[in-house]
Amino acid sequence: QVQLVQSGAEVKKPGASVKVSCKASGYTFTTYGISWVRQAPGQGLEWMGWISGNNANTNYAQKLQGRVTMTTDTSTSTAYMELRSLTSDDTAVYYCARSRSGSYSGTWGQGTLVTVSS
């Protein structure tokens, strides 16, 4: 079955970077992209960006431009999201979701909690 499995929880200090992974299985990785969405504690869903499965195209939320980098490794069917210059406002659960460009997602990862604290 189609599945996305994310890396484990992280605790980071302000100013540090975090890299979250999302390993896909059950489908041909390059035929779908991966979107990243985050959810701060008790808050709603915030789209961060999208990357094509073949790593050729990205589209980042304007708010995060310059701080976020999304990549994929087709040899391991894994997507990565790196966020730099972390502040307490980046404390959230980060989700990856399988999607084509300009489309919805029926498959989500289980989420990765990133806590930013001094």
Add this chain to the structure above:
Amino acid sequence: EIVLTQSPGTLSLSPGERATLSCRASQSVSSSYLAWYQQKPGQAPRLLIYGASSRATGIPDRFSGSGSGTDFTLTISRLEPEDFAVYYCQQYGNSLWTFGQGTKVEIK
């Protein structure tokens, strides 16, 4: 950027009742690129509806979506105990996503 506004913020209903959730867009959503998700505490969002009115695989027919342009509705015909959750609308046109702020459906 299209802003989605959901109402009400909280809906207090009893099992068996009908739930009507609204999602209004700040500008027309192209080709009805509007989806609805359900989220329960500690879980990832679950796709219910896409294309404004198409049910995702495995979604019970008590869930239905309607609307076009700037006004969309999710209806749950008869609430089951497992339906009490937070619901988000999402637009996915123009190669970017935006979400509404969510409607919590709680047990009255």
